[in-house]
Amino acid sequence: MVEAVAKGRFHLYAVEEVxxxxxxxxxxxxxxxxxxxxxxxxxxxxxNPLHEGERGLPGGVLASRGGGPDP
Structure with a gap:
């Protein structure tokens, strides 16, 4: 994980609220x-709206940020 973060392929964010x-x-x-x-x-x-863009949600959000299933 440390290597993926260093390469910009994985990001960690701290949040307090959903x-x-x-x-x-x-x-x-x-x-x-x-x-x-x-x-x-x-x-x-x-x-899954994160991958399919259903109901007006932006499709491919996870994929565009390097997440989601591998192609």
Whole structure:
């Protein structure tokens, strides 16, 4: 992990609240993500929005930052 951090392939962030982590992951204010979650109808189980870009969320967020599954 130390080597990956040194190469810029892995990042560690300290957060005190979940909203701070949301903002780091999505690159947007947390209220935007909360609004998108509220738009999903009850009972709907969307796929993984971090990789698929569903419901207006930015697709490929993790992949664009070096995370997510290997291609």
């Amino acid at each position: 909203d701070q982590a949301i903002e780091l992951l999505f690159g947007r204010k947390a209220y935007w993500v909360h609004d998108k979650v509220r738009e999903v109808p009850r009972g709907v189980q969307p796929g």
